[in-house]
Amino acid sequence: MDFAPTEDQQTIRNAVAELAGKFDDEYWLEKDEKHEFPWELYDAFAKGGWLGITTPEAYGGHGMGITEASILLEEVSASGAGMNGASSMHMSIFGMHPVIVHGSEELKQRTLPRIVNGELHVCFGVTEPEAGLDTTRITTFARRDGDDYVVNGRKVWISKAQEAEKILLLTRTTKFEDAEKKTDGLTLFLTDLDRSKVDIRPIRKMGRNAVSSNELFIDDLRISAEDRVGEEGKGFFYLLDGLNPERMLIAAEALGLGRAALRRAVRYGNEREVFGRPIGKNQGLQFPLAESLARLDAAELMLRKATWLYDNGKPCGREANTAKYLCADAGFEAADRAVQTHGGMGYSEEYHVSRYFREARLLRIAPISQEMVLNYLGSHVLGLPRSY
Amino acid sequence: MDFAPTEDQQTIRNAVAELAGKFDDEYWLEKDEKHEFPWELYDAFAKGGWLGITTPEAYGGHGMGITEASILLEEVSASGAGMNGASSMHMSIFGMHPVIVHGSEELKQRTLPRIVNGELHVCFGVTEPEAGLDTTRITTFARRDGDDYVVNGRKVWISKAQEAEKILLLTRTTKFEDAEKKTDGLTLFLTDLDRSKVDIRPIRKMGRNAVSSNELFIDDLRISAEDRVGEEGKGFFYLLDGLNPERMLIAAEALGLGRAALRRAVRYGNEREVFGRPIGKNQGLQFPLAESLARLDAAELMLRKATWLYDNGKPCGREANTAKYLCADAGFEAADRAVQTHGGMGYSEEYHVSRYFREARLLRIAPISQEMVLNYLGSHVLGLPRSY
Amino acid sequence: MRWELSDEQELLCSTFRSWLERAMPAAELRALFDAGDPTAFENALVGEGWTSVGFPEDWGGQGGGLVELALLAEQLGRHGAPSAAWLSSAIAAPALAGSRDVVSRVLEGSEAACLVVPGDHVIDGGSGGVRADGTALSGAVTSVVSADRARHLVVPAVGAKGLRLFHVDVHADGVQVRRRTLLDRTRGVADVTFVGAAASELNCDAGEALRDAALRAAVLVAADTLGGIDRMLELAVEYSKQRKQFGVSIGSFQAVKHAASSMLVQAEAARSIVYYAAASVDQGHEDRVLHAATAKAQVTPAGVEAADTALTMHGAIGYTWEHDLHLFYKRAKLNEHLFGGSAEWNERIASALPLLAAG
Amino acid sequence: MRWELSDEQELLCSTFRSWLERAMPAAELRALFDAGDPTAFENALVGEGWTSVGFPEDWGGQGGGLVELALLAEQLGRHGAPSAAWLSSAIAAPALAGSRDVVSRVLEGSEAACLVVPGDHVIDGGSGGVRADGTALSGAVTSVVSADRARHLVVPAVGAKGLRLFHVDVHADGVQVRRRTLLDRTRGVADVTFVGAAASELNCDAGEALRDAALRAAVLVAADTLGGIDRMLELAVEYSKQRKQFGVSIGSFQAVKHAASSMLVQAEAARSIVYYAAASVDQGHEDRVLHAATAKAQVTPAGVEAADTALTMHGAIGYTWEHDLHLFYKRAKLNEHLFGGSAEWNERIASALPLLAAG
Secondary structure, eight states: OBOOOOHHHHHHHHHHHHHHTTSOHHHHHHHHHHTOOOHHHHHHHHHTTGGGSSSOGGGTSOOOOHHHHHHHHHHHIIIIIHHHHHHHHHHHHHTTHHHHHHSOHHHHHHHHHHHHTTOOOEEEEOOOTTTTTOGGGOOOEEEEETTEEEEEEEEEEEETTTTOSEEEEEEESSOGGGOSSTTSSEEEEEEEOOTTTEEEEEOOBSSOTTSOEEEEEEEEEEEEGGGEESSTTBHHHHHHHHHHHHHHHHHHHHHHHHHHHHHHHHHHHHHOEETTEEGGGOHHHHHHHHHHHHHHHHHHHHHHHHHHHHHTTOOOHHHHHHHHHHHHHHHHHHHHHHHHHTGGGGGBGGGSHHHHHHHHHHHTTSSSOHHHHHHHIIIIISOOOOOO | OBOOOOHHHHHHHHHHHHHHTTSOHHHHHHHHHHTOOOHHHHHHHHHTTGGGSSSOGGGTSOOOOHHHHHHHHHHHIIIIIHHHHHHHHHHHHHTTHHHHHHSOHHHHHHHHHHHHTTOOOEEEEOOOTTTTTOGGGOOOEEEEETTEEEEEEEEEEEETTTTOSEEEEEEESSOGGGOSSTTSSEEEEEEEOOTTTEEEEEOOBSSOTTSOEEEEEEEEEEEEGGGEESSTTBHHHHHHHHHHHHHHHHHHHHHHHHHHHHHHHHHHHHHOEETTEEGGGOHHHHHHHHHHHHHHHHHHHHHHHHHHHHHTTOOOHHHHHHHHHHHHHHHHHHHHHHHHHTGGGGGBGGGSHHHHHHHHHHTTTSSSOHHHHHHHIIIIISOOOOOO | OBOSOOHHHHHHHHHHHHHHHHHSOHHHHHHHHHHOOOHHHHHHHHHTTGGGTTBOGGGTOOBOOHHHHHHHHHHHHHHTOOOHHHHHHHHHGGGGTTOHHHHHHHHHSSOEEEEOSOTTSOOOGGGSOEEEETTEEEEEEEEEETGGGEEEEEEEEEETTEEEEEEEETTSTTEEEEEEOBSSTTSOEEEEEEEEEEOEEOSSOHHHHHHHHHHHHHHHHHHHHHHHHHHHHHHHHHHHHHOEETTEEGGGSHHHHHHHHHHHHHHHHHHHHHHHHHHHHHTTOTTHHHHHHHHHHHHHHHHHHHHHHHHHHHGGGGGBTTSTHHHHHHHHHHHHHTTSOHHHHHHHHHTTTTOOOOO | OBOSOOHHHHHHHHHHHHHHHHHSOHHHHHHHHHHOOOHHHHHHHHHTTGGGTTBOGGGTOOBOOHHHHHHHHHHHHHHTOOOHHHHHHHHHGGGGTTOHHHHHHHHHSSOEEEEOSOTTSOOOGGGSOEEEETTEEEEEEEEEETGGGEEEEEEEEEETTEEEEEEEETTSTTEEEEEEOBSSTTSOEEEEEEEEEEOEEOSSOHHHHHHHHHHHHHHHHHHHHHHHHHHHHHHHHHHHHHOEETTEEGGGSHHHHHHHHHHHHHHHHHHHHHHHHHHHHHTTOTTHHHHHHHHHHHHHHHHHHHHHHHHHHHGGGGGBTTSTHHHHHHHHHHHHHTTSOHHHHHHHHHTTTTOOOOO
């Protein structure tokens, strides 16, 4: 075993922390409050070439692994940018993976370099209100019409749809009931999000308000076959390989958020004096923070193991899911304790921990709830019978 | 022992539930989102005579006890109004207690009937940024000037100051360092909140946004001696008796909030179907909700015991503090689980549980943090040495 | 409303408590724990008439009801006394009420009764698996609380008329009782086998009697845990005041103080639930199932948590065989599962939510 | 980076594991638990050369370091083996490295070593209270892990030159060892008293050696717990697949499944922390204190939680003396406090936060 990070990884961590550190807490308070996309951060990362960290060099990227991508997003989040910062670029970092692996050369040439340079914003159009977590149950349908497809349906929780030029859209081209296997008959597109055919409605939500979450009502959206990713009917399989990386990246973001919250809590504990004595001297305040540090560190180890396994082509479902569970839990707990450490001021937005707390709550639900992680582990690792 | 509620108490519970039930979840969603005071609810309760539930009959009230007051606020909160609803009238319900017990007849005649009929809004001006939980450390100073006092200082977390006509203001008339005992030299006023002398700035906060929380900068506020409550220098003692009721009422509100969240969670569990089966059939969803029900019921018993003790003139510090701890914990947990039960939709504001969750978080901090409750119990009940 | 014990109830508590302290000092208790024979204690309990408290006078009892039994259970738990036979009798006696002779011997004499059901599940007639061929019983039931201490067995068995309750003398032919050793040595369980054992049918509604027994069991076990929490809190607070580190008592460390205060919160919460549930079950309140389930599902896990906290406050000294804490710790652990763990009781609570049945 | 065991390490694990299963089948383990004499097992461990794994060859070891020791500890914990003597030697041996003769007898022969410090606190020379008058030691130390199984005592004592480590032969005059019984009978502690006992001063930096021993102890106890979690998970999953309710295996109930999966999460988390901390301490990483503290403070409470979950999944069967689960349960409980509970280790973690010292 050798747990030391490579020199590159250490460099990435430091450089990202420095760049993200230029956007201070007030910046994020304002963006979140005004529901404004963090263009300045996004542009700075685009300019620095960071959006292409996992994109192959042939398309202008760096061709690095999930380990490096997770370090990047962790540090963005840990800078205090939290989920507002991470979500602004999350999709650019690894979301194009199915396109990279299965898309046509023409499609890749047309899109990837623009994603790397930050010009092209893409949103991820998979989840639907009635499908729950079973992606095969989506009903958005793409009907073939000559060289085109015509799409109708509804999507929900589509991050960044407000800002996105294109959407990576999963559809059915064979209905669920007509498909031989339920995983067949799904088709993936990377296409323009034509506002005249797609009604985009923001969802009012508890936090992460700098990046919108949206409901999409798709009405006769016409898509050229050139925008299809890979073969018709194989879309589900193209997305499969991305599930574990997605969980690892979210885990990294949760971890960063927890560290940001902990840093704030420690700072407040040292600065806030009651009767001439910093409150950080109280055991009742110190020990929970110490425990949170230990839990974050422990969760990080699981994440590092998972990304290492993935980058080395080894199975990592167990580790990726466990990492998501541990990081989301430890991140939320750190945020919760940071609020508690601040006493009444923790409830005000001005100390920022309430923002972290609201964001951290999301990570126990998305992209997969903690309970679904347990279901996965029970069925796939422990071999317990399937249950609902 | 006899645990049965009286007929009056049952009647109050039903009537309050009915009246509060006229204001639906959408009403609260909008009030919270727009940061608007819930005038309609407040007026309805004023019109119904509820604001005077504990005020003596001589001043237009009903002269009932904390048990009845706690049932009222619990049911307001449980209706889905949550802390937005409860806080809108909380101060009218029991906040005038020091005035009732210690105020001059003239002051009472001048103010109490107007509080009962809802015309007069009062805010509670005690907490200060540098005093922490030790009220004796406040520094807002009232200097005697002929028949008047002139006040300067700063207050924080003053609920409803935006809407209030008057403030129940705690000041020092002898400086901390000059007072013989630290609890001496504090003076209480019930006086106009003169906007030309008091700058009121809302605090941006995580939740309970229909009722403002404010910082007050008091600059040469002139107060007539007629507005003084009781004797000069005795203000601290006048507030003391209100501490336990305050904790009980907050406990009742937390309890109601937990019940509102649980009701929503159960409804969603029954209505939301995945693959033709309500998700409420899942053990993984049911058991946590069942446990939350048990915890809320258990916490309620402690609250009922505490209010009964108070109303019967018995010591209740142990029970009041324990009730606050248990209700705040159980209420928060219920809200947290309600969010989790809703999956992704729990994060959206449209299912209301995220609002409850944000509000429930406040109750683990205010009016006294859970940790301070433990400190109190450790020192005052278990007799452990004082620590910080 | 009246949220206090009556003077009579207060007196019952304090009298019983001081009797326990006299009758069974800590050293004797520990010796008994090692030897495992509770006969002397059981005889003393009977001799002083404690076994008839909490039952109607016309059964041979001294009056009172489930609240009084809960008060006794609390003190027994507080003392760590070997109370399995008492507990079994307290649960089983109402089913024997129709047989005045038997029930009075249970309450007044030294012949304990016992409901022959598995001790690790919520009491429920279906789980036993004893068949009745006329009045001859056959079948086996495992882990029956205190079956090895009882004379009178109350046995749910299914015969031609469906589920009925039967009375069996443990000395009858065809009855075999095999004791099992538990971690908690203050109470015991045994496996009971019937091979055509002679029984007499009890004149009561079996379903109702068993449902009632389940709730009584829940309340009394919760009360036992309440007593345990109280005692462990006392031990932990005492220790934290005595024990010094860096020249000050460890009780002044905030972490230690918060730990002790959390135990106090658990004790207080447990107290209000237990008495309330006892009164509710006793008075046949319409929500009594919810109340008893809440008591069992909330209090007994809190007991385990409190035990963990107490152990942590004591450090390794708590783990040594000579310190009393481990007695209470093991007792709390057993109570968590005795007559149904939280999961089983939470299922019953879930049915109070208007949620669909779990699948 | 490489987040996997080497082939050699994998082989070490599997070989040791199958040896344990052969050398000490469950029945023998249980018998030993009742009798309390681990001599046969300890001899077998020595005989097969396992006691010299994880130590440099020039000490008489077979090579490897703390990672290898952690792998052994994990398997010993997994098996519930009476490993106190092994553990004590693994912690104490580095301090004896300067005395080649002694250290080689510890590693190759059947003479265990033991650091004479209280077993319930983080290892720290100040807590012992033994004084050195020249090379004659006097004083007492309570609850010393495995002192009753050791030949070579490594004793921190304060003399004219300050804190030093001394070697004492347990057979020397003026040494008295009194064993105490613990709930966990697979490991033992004893009180050690010195009355002018003859000692020889060890040639090492006492402070550094004790700090290192504290971290080794943290890692090895955490590894022991990791093995226990793994085993309890295995027992619980197996049971939940076999045991039926309402005609289906209880493993298909979501509540049971979530309980088992939570144990898996704990096991996985524990595994990554333990190996990492072992490597960090072995390599002298600058943050090794934080890593070892994290392992101890996170893994050992997780072990107790896992044990609770496993007991809950088993119901009352887990409480009976004949079922193995209680062995692992008690072991997990002891590990939680062995060589310092979470509170003590969290204090060390707090010092990694830039917070002011607690008051």
